[in-house]
Amino acid sequence: xxxxxxxxxxxxxxxxxxxxxxxxxxxxxxxxxxxxxxxxxxxxxxxxxxxxxxxxxxxxxxxxxxxxxxxxxxxxxxxxx
Numbered sequence: 001x002x003x004x005x006x007x008x009x010x011x012x013x014x015x016x017x018x019x020x021x022x023x024x025x026x027x028x029x030x031x032x033x034x035x036x037x038x039x040x041x042x043x044x045x046x047x048x049x050x051x052x053x054x055x056x057x058x059x060x061x062x063x064x065x066x067x068x069x070x071x072x073x074x075x076x077x078x079x080x081x
Contacts, residue, residue, distance in 0.1 A: 007032075
């Protein structure tokens with residue numbers, strides 16, 4: 001995925017800020033080689049957060065069920081024990 005589209009404008013901006021044309025071109029060439037394929041998007045992060053929230057709910061329900069069952073067992077032991 002290439003995130004630099006207007007290289008001429010960038011070279012112009014860099015040279016206006018003190019870079020030589022050769023430095024600006026080299027910098028942009030290097031930046032174009034950066035692979036952003038594995039970078040998470042906002043959508044990826046939102047999906048991940050949603051999955052974590054679902055997992056948290058499932059874990060809360062299972063833990064609540066386990067606590068309720070434990071209290072039930074303790075009540076039975078007190079009653080019959």
